[in-house]
Amino acid sequence: MKEYPKLKINHIKRGANRATYDVERINTILDAGFIGFVSYVYEGKAITLPMAYGRKDNKIYLHGSQGNRMLLTLLKAKEISMTVMHLDALVLARSGLHHSVNYRSATLFGSVKKIENPAEKEAALHCFMEHMLIGRWDGIRPMLPKELDRTLVVEMTIESASAKIRDVGVQDEPDDYDLPIWVGLVPLKQVAEYPISDDKLSKDINIPTHVLDYYHSNKQ
Secondary structure (H helix, E strand, C coil): CCECCCCCCCCCCCCHHHEECEHHHHHHHHHCCCEEEEEEEECCEEEEEEEECEEECCEEEEEEECCCHHHHHHHHHCEEEEEEEEEEEEEECCCHHHCEEEEEEEEEEEEEEECCCHHHHHHHHHHHHHHHCCCCHHHCCCCCHHHHHCEEEEEEEEEEEEEEEECCCCCCCHHHCCCCCCCEEEECCCCCCCCCCCCCCCCCCCCCHHHHHHHHHHCC
């Protein structure tokens, strides 16, 4: 599938010129992030919470404690929506109403199920860990059976999705172009700073290569 189908729930009408349903472009937005905003309804109240996630193909993995209210509510509803957004620039215009931001935002809709099988749970958590930092899973101790038992892992299957992207400059009224006002973009990005070793770490343990690789790939 090259594009997600345009359904009532994911069809973008306002700002449709910025919309995309392309699977690979949406996956690129998801893979550039690690935190998604998950929405659910609890006792008639709408709630949105940030959650770390992992992605493999059209699957999103979330985890928490066995008593996690949000995950249990989603499992009961059997459906989920999640948004991932990156803020790329402030757009400063001549008019207040033309100020904007450059961004990449993807919203996902799909079904959700609980992962019960221990091997499948471990594979999902491996996906989550590698999404956070490639190479980390092989550098830590194996997960204990009791840790798996007390961890609730859910799998979202993306059934529909859409994204909006703004990546252009200032769009002012033509009559305002000659005003003596500075306009332009203030680019924004998230960067990694140099890793800080834990104060309880033995002095003979060096920062591992996979951590330094992440730092060098994401430093300013």
